Every structure is written in C-alpha cells, then in structure tokens.
Amino acid sequence: MVTTRRTRTGKALFWRWRRNQLRRPGDRVEARIVLGAWFLALAAGLLAGSMTAAHVERSLEARRAELVPVRAVLTENAPRPTVVARFHSDHTVWATVRWTAADGTTRTGSAQVAPASVVGDRVTVWTDADGGLVGTPPSAAEARFQSDCLGASTGLAAWSVVLVCGRLVCVRLERRRLAEWATEWERIGPQWRKRMNG
Template sequence: MAGTPPTTVTPVRLWHWRRNPLRRHSDVVEGWIVLAIWVLAVLAGGLAGVVAAQTFERSSRVHPVSAVLTGPAPHAQAGSGGYDDGRVWATVRWTDTDGSVHKGQAKVFPGAPQGSRVTVWTNSKDRVVNAPVTGVAATLEAVMTGVLVAVPVGAAVWGAGRLVRTRLIRRRMAEWDEEWKQVGPWWGNLSGGNRG
C-alpha cells in the first residue's frame, strides 16, 4: 500500500492582493497598511536621520579667533594627569568681527603671562568650544548622529502601524466569529445530521 507523500505548506506571497474566495476587504486593507507602514518607516527614519546629521553638522561649525589672557594663567597642579593634557583653565578676551568684545574660559598652558595670545574656537553664539573634529571623524560623527535618530523614528512609525494592524486583525477575527455563529450550527447539521 503506497502512502501519500507528505504535503508541505508553502506560503503564498502577496496573498493580500491575490484573488481568492476567502479574501475579504479587510485583508486588502491590511495588505495596504503593512506596505504603507514599511514605506513610511523607511522614509520617516531616513528623513529624520538626514535632518539630524545636517543639524549636527551645522551646530558643530566653529571658527578660530585670536584671544588674549585677561590675567596670568594658573600654574599646573601637582597630581593632575590621566586624561588631562596639562593645560589649565583661564579667562580670555577677544574682539569679534563686528567689534563686540567677548570673554570666556579656555584651556591654556600653565603659567602663561597676562596678555598672551591664544587661539580659541567659538561657535555661532560666540561661546568658546572645543576644537572641531575634522575629516573622517567629523563625517563619522554626523553619520552616527543620523543613524541614532533614524532608527528610533523608523521604529516609532513601525510600532504605530503595528498597533493599527493589530486592531484590524482583532476586528477581522470578530467578523469571523460572527459569521461562524451563523454558519456553525448549519455546518454541524450538515456534517452529522443524517445519522439515523
């Protein structure tokens, strides 16, 4: 007696859009929702990442200015080391291109006399900042900022779409339950009703 070969279930791709007697309007809507979720997640994540990278790049634009020490720089303290580069904080003053005078704290070499010239980096708000990262490191920082923003934004859009899809599935299951309440008793009579 030859046995029947085992059947394998192959997934039907794009079943939401294929014509079949079991497909319902809610299946088509779900298919479009899933497609929209993925497209929106990718687009929103990508757009947010690009905007974040450009914003980071703009905010990290700094320019060098020549400043003078307003007083003598303190001497280095004993025991400082580790990540310290040996410089100390001191107050500096500089004149902007529009003639306005600014003051700020900058790292200078210990013991530098008052009036010594130092180069400091300032941002668009005329605040002293660290020297800029350049080249590949700057590009990497901008890209990483974009990625760190893109992933959660895309995930948030996907999560919101997943919630919509879950509600749609629950609605479809409720519709099936209602239809089964109508067909179920008839189905039971059909399958075993002529036993006598």
C-alpha cells in the same frame, strides 16, 4: 514515511497579493497598509535622518564660527594627571590661564591644558563674543561624525515609529476580523452542529 513540504518565505509574505478564494477584502487592505507602511517608514527615516544631520552640522559650524581662538598664558604649573585621569579623559588637566579679550581687558580662568605644563607656557583657548572662556568646539570631522550619528538615530526612530503605527493598524484590523468571524460563527455554528449531530 511522512514528508513535509516547506513553504517558501517569499510566497508566505505575499500571499495576500495572490488570487485565491480565501482572500478577503480585509486581506487586500492589510497588504496595502503593510506595503505603504514600509515605503512610508523608509521615506520618513531617510528624510528625518538627512534633515537632522544637516541641521546639526549647520548648528555646529555656526557655533564654531562664533567662537574665537586666542593665545593664553599659564599662570600656574599644570598638575600631572592621576592614573584615573590618564585612562578616562582626553589627556588634559585643568589649570589657570590669562588672556586678553577682544575689548582689551585681561582675564583669567580655568582651561584644559597639557599635563605638566609650566607657568608662562602659551596655549590656545576658545572664547565667545563676550570674551569668556568656552570649551573647544568640535573639529569639522568631529562635527560630521556627531551629525551623522544623530541623523542615523533620528532616522531609525522615525522609521520605527511609522512601522509601529502600521503594525497597530494591522492589529486593529485583525481584531475586527476576529470579531466578524465570531459573529459569523454564532450564526452558522448551530446549523453546523445540527448537521453533525443529525
């Protein structure tokens, strides 16, 4: 009965670090490149992710600070939502509202309001520095969630790019090693064949 022995995964991964006669200088270089790529990928991913998350959160906070909530009055009855809108929106509908800008002028525009609101109902809308209507800015929790998602995506992208670059370097080393083997075989192959045939 033939028995096979399993090679432990951990030993297989770190064979380039162990002393043996078959280990070539290129194997040591490749091992250092792989190890360096993993550490660099981890550092790059964490750094890029945290910087992106902090930048996005600061930008959203600055944007929110620039906007001003004002009270507006509906100038028309808000429509009832359709079945599609009920399931595919944030449960608001568009209606015309009137508000007073910071410069004292009365303005009108379309804003998202609760369905079935009637003329005269008061709603809160957001305006920019010029008094124009803008969308509702994200809350602090929403801003944190968005910044965390973008930070995680950026960190993952940076991690992947570094690992891919490290892998490309290893592939190039492998091709060079194969070319060296081919050259060595061209030199030794004929002698080996003579011995086998002789």
